[in-house]
Amino acid sequence: MTRTNQELLAKFNMDEIMNCMHCGFCLPACPTYRETGLESQSPRGRIALMKGVANSQLTVDAEFEKNMYACLGCRACETACPAGVPYGSLVETAREVVEDHKKSETKPPFLRQLVFDRVFPYPERMKTLGTVLWATQSAGLQTLANKTGLINILPREMAEMQQAVDKIASPKERKKREPVMKADGETALRIGMFTGCIMDMMFFETNQATAQLLTKAGCDVVFVENQVCCGALHAHAGEKNGAVELAKRNIEAFERAGVDFVVNNAGGCGAALKEYHHWFHGDPEWQERAMAFVAKVRDANELLAELPPLTFTKPLEVRVTYQDSCHLAHGQGVRNQPRQLLKSIPGLELVEMSGADNCCGSAGIYNITNFDMSMQILxxxxxxVKKTKAHLIVTSNPGCLLQMKKGIIRAGLEGQMEAVHIMDLLARAL
Structure with a gap:
């Protein structure tokens, strides 16, 4: 075995791999296993493959890569696992091994380098991308492309998913944002708002609504300068070094801000932020700083449920069903707080759907990279969802929100049902 291969395989944590008892409790919880019935498409099957690679019994080949990337990373298996196997970190390590192995043999594709090295790490470039999308919508080009069929020049996955994209905030609207939104009345807490990259580009109004809710709850909300992407997309795609560098920049930015809590409204981002300390094994200084950062991280639902109850003045006579974000429910254990907040809105009827915490198939960019499986799950x-006869599907993550909007279109429920982020719904009732 070459030195390069030894270094790659050393990334696997054999103690965590060996903790898997292959009991099968994860099987019914896994979306891809439920759809395919294949052992290689289950958590225990993938862990067995990792063990084979780590022991040099199997190679890091195309089949191994396919099975690792077929996973949605929803982490429902972690909730089901009696042994507490940290499957999420294991599959991220497996993907890191895949990508490092490929880089040792050939240069990464240009598009991959563009996304992970040239766009997501730079907030100003993300803003520019948002402005381009806004201009495309404002000029009517998106509508024209859909009507004339020109949209089909895009890959099928992107042509399909763009249907779910709502109107993006204008540059003028974005410039109106104040760096600090003051609390209504006496200030109880100073909150650092983690805006996210995709979240702030495509769901700017949701971030504003979240900040408004926090000010109503007695918080000063600071839009912290120099924050960047959380690094979740990098980590999920095997780009661990890039994820770590983004984590360092965020830790430094929020340290300088001197806030009581770091609040976010995206389940996927929040799960990554709360796990920063696991990204710095072998680096005691940064691990200590990461642990201090993690101690302050809260999902917006989580913090609002702890603060004095909001006073809702506008009854909403609607039937609502709540779709759990996988990384909020399985990754962070935040389940009851969103439901508690919804029940506090006058007039609202909350109807639980069967399998509310089953993955919707979004999973970051899975609905682009594994479109057919994603739509099958959706x-x-x-x-x-249909059985609830709800007027609104409410969720707490941007990817889930886009996916549920796509689901409404696919189910022919446009005009009958709306997908909405919980923070936007709460703001409607203020």
């Missing part, structure tokens, strides 16, 4: 989810 169609199954929508069957459960």
């Amino acid at each position: 169609d199954g989810k929508m069957e459960h």
Whole structure:
């Protein structure tokens, strides 16, 4: 075995791999296993493959890569696992091994380098991308492309998913944002708002609504300068070094801000932020700083449920069903707080759907990279949604929100049902 291969395989944590008892409790919890029935598409099957690679019994080949990337990373298996196997970190390590192995043999594709090295780490470039999307929508080019069929020049996955993209905030609207939003009345806490990259580009109004809710709850909200992407997309795609560098920049930015809490409204981002300390094994200084940062991280639902109750003055006579974000429910254990907040809105009827915490198939960019499987999972989810006869599907993550909007279109429920982020719904009732 070459030195390069030894270094790659050393990334696997054999203690965590060996903790898997292959009991099978994870099987019914896994979306890809439920759809395919294949052992290699289950958590225990993938862990067995990792063990084979780590022991040099199997190679890091195309089949191994396919099975690792077929996973949605929803982490429902972690909730089901009696042994507490940290499957999420294991599959991220497996993907890191895949990508490092490929880089040792050939240069990464240009598009991959563009996304992970040239766009997501730079907030100003993300803002520019948002402005381009806004201009495209404002000029009517998106509508024209859909009507004339020109949209089909895009890959099928992107052509399909763009249907779910709502109107993006204008540059003028973005410039109106104040660096600090003051609390209504006496200030109880100073909150650092983690805006996120995709979240702030495509769901700017949701970030503003979240900040407004926090000010109503007695918080000063600071839009912290120099924050960057959380690094979740990098980590999920095997780009661990890039994820670590982004984590360092965020830790430094929020240290300088001197805030009581770091609040976010995206389940996927929040799960990554709360796990920063696991990204710095072998680096005691940064691990200590990361642990101090993690201690302050809260999902917006989590913090609002702890603060004095909001006073809602506008009754909403609607039937609502709540779709759990996988990384909020399974990754962070935040389940009851969103439901508690929804129940506090006058007039609102909350109807639980079957399998509310089953993955919707979004999983970051999975609905682009594994479109057919993603839509298969989504169609199954929508069957459960239909049975609730809800007016609104509420969720707590931007990827889930786009996916549920797509689900409404696929199910032919446009005009009958709306997908909405919980923070936007709460703001409606203020």
